[in-house]
Amino acid sequence: xxxxxxxxxxxxxxxxxxxxxxxxxxxxxxxxxxxxxxxxxxxxxxxxxxxxxxxxxxxxxxxxxxxxxxxxxxxxxxxxxxxxxxxxxxxxxxxxxxxxxxxxxxxxxxxxxxxxxxxxxxxxxxxxxxxxxxxxxxxxxxxxxxxxxxxxxxxxxxxxxxxxxxxxxxxxxxxxxxxxxxxxxxxxxxxxxxxxxxxxxxxxxxxxxxxxxxxxxxxxxxxxxxxxxxxxxxxxxxxxxxxxxxxxxxxxxxxxxxxxxxxxxxxxxxxxxxxxxxxxxxxxxxxxxxxxxxxxxxxxxxxxxxxxxxxxxxxxxxxxxxxxxxxxxxxxxxxxxxxxxxxxxxxxxxxxxxxxxxxxxxxxxxxxxxxxxxxxxxxxxxxxxxxxxxxxxxxxxxxxxxxxxxxxxxxxxxxxxxxxxxxxxxxxxxxxxxxxxxxxxxxxxxxxxxxxxxxxxxxxxxxxxxxxxxxxxxxxxxxxxxxxxxxxxxxxxxxxxxxxxxxxxxxxxxxxxxxxxxxxxxxxxxxx
Numbered sequence: 001x002x003x004x005x006x007x008x009x010x011x012x013x014x015x016x017x018x019x020x021x022x023x024x025x026x027x028x029x030x031x032x033x034x035x036x037x038x039x040x041x042x043x044x045x046x047x048x049x050x051x052x053x054x055x056x057x058x059x060x061x062x063x064x065x066x067x068x069x070x071x072x073x074x075x076x077x078x079x080x081x082x083x084x085x086x087x088x089x090x091x092x093x094x095x096x097x098x099x100x101x102x103x104x105x106x107x108x109x110x111x112x113x114x115x116x117x118x119x120x121x122x123x124x125x126x127x128x129x130x131x132x133x134x135x136x137x138x139x140x141x142x143x144x145x146x147x148x149x150x151x152x153x154x155x156x157x158x159x160x161x162x163x164x165x166x167x168x169x170x171x172x173x174x175x176x177x178x179x180x181x182x183x184x185x186x187x188x189x190x191x192x193x194x195x196x197x198x199x200x201x202x203x204x205x206x207x208x209x210x211x212x213x214x215x216x217x218x219x220x221x222x223x224x225x226x227x228x229x230x231x232x233x234x235x236x237x238x239x240x241x242x243x244x245x246x247x248x249x250x251x252x253x254x255x256x257x258x259x260x261x262x263x264x265x266x267x268x269x270x271x272x273x274x275x276x277x278x279x280x281x282x283x284x285x286x287x288x289x290x291x292x293x294x295x296x297x298x299x300x301x302x303x304x305x306x307x308x309x310x311x312x313x314x315x316x317x318x319x320x321x322x323x324x325x326x327x328x329x330x331x332x333x334x335x336x337x338x339x340x341x342x343x344x345x346x347x348x349x350x351x352x353x354x355x356x357x358x359x360x361x362x363x364x365x366x367x368x369x370x371x372x373x374x375x376x377x378x379x380x381x382x383x384x385x386x387x388x389x390x391x392x393x394x395x396x397x398x399x400x401x402x403x404x405x406x407x408x409x410x411x412x413x414x415x416x417x418x419x420x421x422x423x424x425x426x427x428x429x430x431x432x433x434x435x436x437x438x439x440x441x442x443x444x445x446x447x448x449x450x451x452x453x454x455x456x457x458x459x460x461x462x463x464x465x466x467x468x469x470x471x472x473x474x475x476x477x478x479x480x481x482x483x484x485x486x487x488x489x490x491x492x493x494x495x496x497x498x499x500x501x502x503x504x505x506x507x508x509x510x511x512x513x514x515x516x517x518x519x520x521x522x523x524x525x526x527x528x
Contacts (some may be wrong), residue, residue, distance in 0.1 A: 015082035015126070016040045018068055018075070020115070024052040024481075025133065026473065028060065030508025035516060039085075043070050047470040048494050055356035055483040067115050072122035082516060084125040087503055088112035090133040095259075101145025112137075113159060120166045120193070127515050128163070130191040134174055137189060160191075167192035171200045171318060174422050177504035178361035182241035182474035186364045186504055192515065203510035208239045213231050245343060245362040248471035253373045255460030276462070283311055288459065291355030296376045296456065297447055343373055343464075362472040374461045439455050466495035474504045 017035065019028045022042035038059040039422050044050050050064045064072050067088075092102050092110035106388070116130060139156040141148045163170050164181065170193045177186040180203065192200045209494045256268055256276055265278035280288075343362060355374075464472075470481055481499075482489045 015080045017083045017085075018081060018125075019043070019085045020070075020119070021087040021112070022053050022087070023049045023087065023501050023503075025056050026475070027087060027508045028053065028057050029475070029479070030505030030510075031083070031085060031512050032057075032510030033505060033509040041075055043067055043075070048490055049498055051483045051485045052481065052490065052498060055480040067112065068118075072119045073460055076123050081123055081125040083127045083129065083512065084116075084119055084492045085114070085129050085131075085508070086116050086119075087131045088115070090136065090501075093135045093139060095135055099146070101313075102142060103145065107142060110139075110142075111155075117159065117166070120163055120168065123159065124195060126194060126196040128168065128191075128193040129508075129511060129515075130193075131190075131508075132189050132191075134187060134189050137172070147490055163193045166195075168195045169200060169420050170363045171202075173202055175202075175507055177474065177507050178242050179207055179503075180510045181207050181240070181243060181506040182361070182363060182504040183245060183248050184362045184474070184504065186473075188503075188507070190507075190511065192511070194515070198515075201514040203514040206243050206510070209242070210290045242361050245472060248362070248468050249373060250465065250468060253462065253465070255373060255462045258285070258374075258459045274462075280461070287355055288461065291374055292376060292456070292459065294355060298425075372461050372463045376456050376459045376460065396430035447523045466492055466499060469496060469499045473499055473502055475499075475507045477504075 008460060016039045017039045018029060019025075019031065019039050020043045022028060022044045023046075025042070028039045028042060038057055039065065040048070042053050042060045043063045043065070044053065045064065045066045047064055049331075050062050053060070054062050063075065088390065089109045089112050091097060113130065113132070113136075117129065119125065120128060133266060137156055138147065139151045139159070140151045140154045160170050160172075172189060174187055174189050174190040177188070179185050183483060192202075194200060254274065256265075256278075258278075258280055260268060260276070260278040262278060265276050269275050298461065448457060464482055469479070470479060471477070475481075481495050484490075
């Protein structure tokens with residue numbers, strides 16, 4: 001729990017801060033970082049979510065009930081409200097759900113944002129903030145269970161007008177979590193409404209690519225000729241680099257081969273206790289293959305992973321890019337191996353499953369366990385015995401033989417192009433060459449690292465753990481994600497569900513600081 005600061009003006013202490021649809025507490029955590037104290041009230045209908053929230057925010061009053069049944073006057077007890085934060089259910093607005101018709105019993109969940117109007121009319125909240133998916137702007141009537149395209153956005157506009165009629169100025173904007181320090185690209189719509197006569201303020205971006213920032217500035221100067229380079233640097237300080245998915249991964253965990261069959265997957269589970277699904281679905285294999293081409297075969301900067309040693313002091317993972325000074329070499333044989341990791345979706349809609357580099361923020365964390373880590377282990381082509389097989393760098397691989405094992409399947413292959421047929425997906429170099437035609441249609445695919453040929457000795461894949469997902473969402477490792485509920489620790493599926501539904505705390509902190517001007521500086525415990 002944050003220590004109570006003494007530098008804040010007293011007015012904020014006399015006002016309440018309320019987190020409705022509080023979930024596991026991401027918004028509350030960010031609000032605490034922003035104002036330097038705990039939120040006063042958290043409301044959520046889910047006992048599991050309330051248990052997680054209570055474990056991390058013990059000074060908050062918790063209401064485990066439906067948000068509609070929570071009476072604003074009773075909850076506030078006549079005290080003034082500085083901030084009301086609302087994150088209504090986004091399931092039936094999000095494109096991730098697909099195009100299935102919405103059943104009448106679920107339509108009520110789609111209309112949960114109307115509870116904000118109830119609060120705005122019942123108690124005067126100086127500032128109201130809403131977080132939801134981008135598609136919330138398209139909120140409109142349903143026709144046969146599907147959004148009416150002709151009246152898209154009609155309900156959203158009417159909802160905003162209700163806030164204005166209650167005396168609030170209202171603005172909305174889409175923000176990316178990675179721009180404010182979260183290691184995820186998660187894009188969400190934020191609505192800010194306030195009735196205290198103060199202006200609505202949108203926080204300045206703090207993280208990103210400085211080259212992109214300067215490029216945009218140059219375009220702006222050439223178009224308007226209003227701001228010099230020096231003025232731009234003064235008004236727009238240098239951005240902190242994006243936090244990446246690689247910072248959040250536990251590189252010690254096993255990453256089993258994608259080539260295991262069902263029996264081998266069962267044996268792996270019996271030996272390790274880790275349940276895996278093999279064989280993988282064809283679409284998942286397609287995504288892995290696309291990722292191999294982009295992030296392994298064509299990768300300019302593979303990672304160097306220390307196979308036999310833990311992370312050094314101050315490190316989050318056991319790796320480094322090849323363009324940084326190499327770590328101390330030891331007498332231990334095969335203590336280092338090359339690995340090119342990336343993430344890929346394993347299930348769900350197509351847009352959510354595209355391969356993504358580990359050097360970038362993670363894609364949006366969903367409420368279902370769909371994000372996985374793929375690691376392609378590399379070794380020099382001339383090596384006959386290697387370390388790092390079976391997708392785990394600290395275990396020896398089986399001897400590579402022409403008879404065919406998992407490593408042999410992918411270390412080099414022939415790729416056909418300009419044509420049709422099975423050759424499009426690659427052909428083993430140990431297999432007979434496909435029919436030779438009068439045109440060049442077959443090429444040899446290998447991996448080169450700094451001009452030296454390498455082979456892929458195996459490709460491993462595992463689902464990201466709940467802790468890794470929470471890190472990518474911006475939560476610190478000190479955050480409790482497995483509280484005891486009804487005598488048992490919260491299940492992993494429930495942990496993932498609440499992570500996918502959570503608010504990235506860095507964004508909440510930035511919004512609160514920008515609009516509650518009583519706060520003079522951020523909490524020391526906030527993740528940078």
